[in-house]
Amino acid sequence: MNNFIFENGTKTYFGKGCVKEYLSCLTKHYGPNVMFAYGGGSIQKNGIYDEVMESLNRAGKNIIRFPGIMANPTYEKVLEGAKLARENKVDLIIGVGGGSVMDCCKAVSMAAVYSGDIWADFFARPGIMDFEPLPVGVVVTVAGTGSEMNGGAVITNEELKIKTGRDYPKCNPKFALLDPVYTYSVPKKQMVSGGFDILSHIMEIYFSEPDEDNVSDDMAEALMKNVIRNLRAAIRNPQDYSARSNLMWDAAMAENRIIKLGKRMDFECHNMEHQLGAYTNCNHGEGLAALHPVYYRHIYKDGLAKFSRFATHVWGISNEGKTMKETALAGVEALAGFIREIGLPTSLREMGIDKADLKKIADSCGISAGSYRQLTHQEIFEIFKECY
Template sequence: MNLDFTYQNPTTIYFGKDSLDNLERELENYGDTIMLAYGRSSIKKIGLYDQVISILEESGKKIVELAGIMPNPTYAKVQEGVNLVRENSVDLILAVGGGSVIDCAKGISVSAYCEKDPWKKYWLDFEAVDNKIVPVGSILTLAGTGSEMNGGSVITNDEMKLKMGRVFPAEVNPKFSILNPEYTYSLPEYQMLSGIFDMMSHLMESYFSGKDDVTTDYLIEGLLRSIIHSAKVALKDPKNYEARSNLMWSSTLAMNPLMGLSKTQDWQVHMIEHQLGAYTDCAHGMGLAAVSLPYYRKIYKDGLDKFVRFATQVWGIEEEGKSKEELALAGIDALEAFIRECGIVTNLKDLGATEEMLAKIANSTVILGGYRKLSSEEILDILKTAYDA
């Protein structure tokens, strides 16, 4: 562990079939007014909305609702929530849904009492949070983003065609998160698969960086193997509790800062997908899958040893009779085979992209660089490859 780090995670996790039983006790820690933030109709279909409303009412709370948070939450939706917080002096934002709902809640949390333009201050200029923060709690219904135990908030500005992510300090983390794997049973397969690749991508963005031997890489390899195994089980049996619980907890850990400790990290795949999402509003995990394969095939020689390790330790590919380059490519091929076996999207056309969008996406992508810093032209080549996949 050659890079110094400070690790703090203040989120309390309640995990399991009876985890909602802890909500009433958590509510005792906050004032009278709760903003209930959620998506469209899914939490009502599974009966979770009625359960939460009942607990809030029995706890004597005033309920303010922010409904209709979309899969790629917009800055306009954040502003709608900000107005509700200010008008009602909200004491806690309770986000019930997937990562997009929780991301939106955190965006509202830091923006509600910001005296400057929050979009510019927090998502463009990455300034420190120096204003009052409204606490957030979450009840998770979709495994993928890890937003339930981190400070991340990815928000799309429709007017500017920018999808920007900001990882806020630990004070912005949900104070508590309730994780019941059974809440994920009713998800359409497409959404489940999108979440599965999202969690895998979070791990690979940290993994494919650095040339040292760090404990974090061993943790990532184990989580990837767990996700791969559990994904196949969940596809055959969507109500297999063990598989769905493993996926839910793996997702939480995958985007926890724990999996980036002493790592330089990459995140270029995410930066490309963010702009893809800004133009197409596609499912995040599907966009990541489409971008990942051509991206890794472009940079693997610059991190050859790590790609060899990925092939042998994650996919179990035998080394005998293969060069390092052959092993590295075999690992990427194994990733592609898994993607295709699961039915995860690899073609940008299927995600709503048009040929005319590609240059705009490439030119607006934030360039970070991992093993190698790409040019906008190289990013465009990746997008063209994914478009024709």
């Protein structure tokens, strides 16, 4: 394995009833002013809003609401939250929702205390955070991004048409509350998209060097099989607690930095999807589903041994009578078949994306340094056309 330094500063509370049991006492360690951040109205319909409010009121907090965080949080929304936090002398931010809410809260925690432009200094390029952001706690309602256990935030600058993410350990939530029951009311489309995002995160770590025997790859294979099995189970029965709890922990494990240890990591699909999102505001999981099989058909020969192992260890495909190339390609086709099975789009056309925009989107994409073969912008454009 390659050298690494590991850090994770998030204390995680997992299981049924954890919000009611722990949130009130956790907030007592902070000052009186709490920003309660969330997205649309779903948490007000399913009872989560009331449960969080009750906990914060029980702790005697002055609650400043910050609603309306969108699916692809914008830099403008971050600045709105930062202004609100400064004006109200916020001591703690509580983000209740999925990855978009959590990411926005982390960016707000930086912008609220930083005197400069956090986009220019921390998102346009990696920065050195020599200050303490506002503390953040999260209540997770959607299994997907794994943002609950890292310092990562993906933000869209609408003016520049750039969607990018950075991971700063100081932005790790101080605590994360994961109640699988909170995910029951998530619509099927959102649940499946989130589930595929989990799988995508794991695959993009797995399909990178080193390829020698290592702990991270072994763990990644177990997690991928778990996601596939439990996503199928959750589709059959949305209130299958075992399936929902496994998916929730799969999401956290995919992005809490553990399986990234010693790996180079290939996030090219995420780079491509982020720019599709920056231009079209498309659904993140759907975009990844449309891209992954085509991207892997382009690069599998450059990582033949790992793709062959993916086919046999994750999908259970026999390599008997097959060349390594045939086995590897069979694994990619099994992934494509799974995407069709769970009902995600298999083309950009299905997502309503305008073909005329694909060239400029391709030219704006970042190039992953950790991939088996680095793409050119022209090849990204070819992938987009094949995905269409």
